[in-house]
Amino acid sequence: MRLFGVLAAMTAFTFSLPALAETTPPVALAIHGGAGTIDPEKMSDEKRQAIAAKLDEALTSGYRLLQNGGSALDAVEAAVRVLEDSPLFNAGVGAVYTWEEGHELDASIMDGATLEAGAVAGVRTVRNPISLARKVMTDSPHVMLAGEGAEAFARSQGVEMVPNSHFDTESRLKSLKEAKEKILAREGVSHQAAVESLESEFKMGTVGAVALDSTGTLAAATSTGGMTAKRWGRVGDSPVIGAGTYADDAVCAISATGHGEYFIRYNVAADICARAKYQGILLAEAADEVILKRLKQAGGTGGVITLDPEGRVAMPFNTEGMYRASIDAQGNKQIAIWQSVIEP
């Protein structure tokens, strides 16, 4: 584990931005690019730097909006769009492949001020699913749309459409082939058992953001390509309000990443909020309880990014790593991949 600390030091850093005037309402932003088995020894310096740079770009794009008085919703949408448009993460371009070698994208967004929310599941030709989720929230009478219907809604809203191949990447196709080979090699066991025996790296990968704006509003957003080799129109936790995404100005903004089935069953995002709200504990403490204890004991791998109404950031995960970055209400900035965050 010492190795991780040393390697982490190479990409994880924190520093303080110039002290803010006391009269400026605090703003804060945290983002993630997925949790999982991220082996530091297998990651090239180039890839590590590319990931850190893209996280920084996404963080900056959202944070600038917040600094200029923009809304938490605008900030999380902007940050997630940057990550969706990058092939480095499992969302938008770079989304994993389904069993049939296509891409089915899920996303959701929630406004902590109104508890309004929007979500889409299984969309194939929408360039930025997070923006479609926001349209569902603001311009449809519904919260969640799926499949062909969601695409028809997207067209009616003038959202940017792309061919499904827009999301293709060589590395994800290779992962699909590996996953299918492993599943099909397990003769004599059910598809279910074969999938369950797959390494967790095939089951994860998501991007997300949580923000606090200068009006005190919290928002959360999550987007994903789901699980490698998923079949049968599988919907993960990312578009499930309460599982992958939740926001409530009274207590929390949360975006999750991990083995989605567990996050749905354990109602992870909302359960963390509920613990903070009803037990009167800090959101960070509630997040640790759920991610590092309850979910871990159940075998559920992944993590969350959380932001409380005071702009405090916590980003616990029970996997080897989680791509993440944040600037809290005090202006402390952090970009990290592995467990240890080393002070500069």
Add this chain to the structure above:
Amino acid sequence: MRLFGVLAAMTAFTFSLPALAETTPPVALAIHGGAGTIDPEKMSDEKRQAIAAKLDEALTSGYRLLQNGGSALDAVEAAVRVLEDSPLFNAGVGAVYTWEEGHELDASIMDGATLEAGAVAGVRTVRNPISLARKVMTDSPHVMLAGEGAEAFARSQGVEMVPNSHFDTESRLKSLKEAKEKILAREGVSHQAAVESLESEFKMGTVGAVALDSTGTLAAATSTGGMTAKRWGRVGDSPVIGAGTYADDAVCAISATGHGEYFIRYNVAADICARAKYQGILLAEAADEVILKRLKQAGGTGGVITLDPEGRVAMPFNTEGMYRASIDAQGNKQIAIWQSVIEP
């Protein structure tokens, strides 16, 4: 309001079954057939009696299993299947129509012992969506399947398939035409605003069941045709674990019915469980807080059926009526439609 009490007396009754031996572990079951604007003056005696008889039949089919040592999962599935196969309720046969004059069915089921769950959204040709949801739980590596993919999974499992017209009923078609007429008549307002102005009767209708078996396991199940005139692959709360359905042996089994968008945003089923768990209050009290206060204040109409680990039943709703029936751990049986439950 006195009128309701009088009319309620005609269909709502409670009585005690023969006292159970102290050594028999308690079992309990509650079911619902939807909440909404149910005008007692507009309901014929025949319809009232037919509804009461079908609720009784569903209740009995599940309760018999429990009495014979059957599992809570078997009991909720059996009860919901009876309601799905009846044209009286908005699930299975009798499901409302989509904008395009078809049916898209949603369902979910959850095992409180393991927190395992299964859900399907937008299925069109599966006779009993609740049984497919159970197959998703037991025989797929996933929790939630949607659309065409869910149908393909159904075929691979040998689940009974029917043409979409199997779910047709004259009265629901009439409701669709009314709803579309009202929406299209509202020129100059958005589809969203027009739908939001629709009477709540068009937005509700669900069936569900919660059970406690002799091993102390709780289970919950919910099934629906969704909202009349729904479009764009709309998914309501029924297949969303945490919103329409939740079960956890430690504290609760819950099935919800109402304006689904609110139930998703307020994470209703899981929030009731969380309040009971973290605030240490009775489940019934938590359900009242959410349904009669928080949700009602937000404008969210509907109700829930709840069962706690001691087999206590609570079934609060903030609408005029909710079709419901239950037998609690003491053997007290109840079948009711409106607010008042009159002692015999």
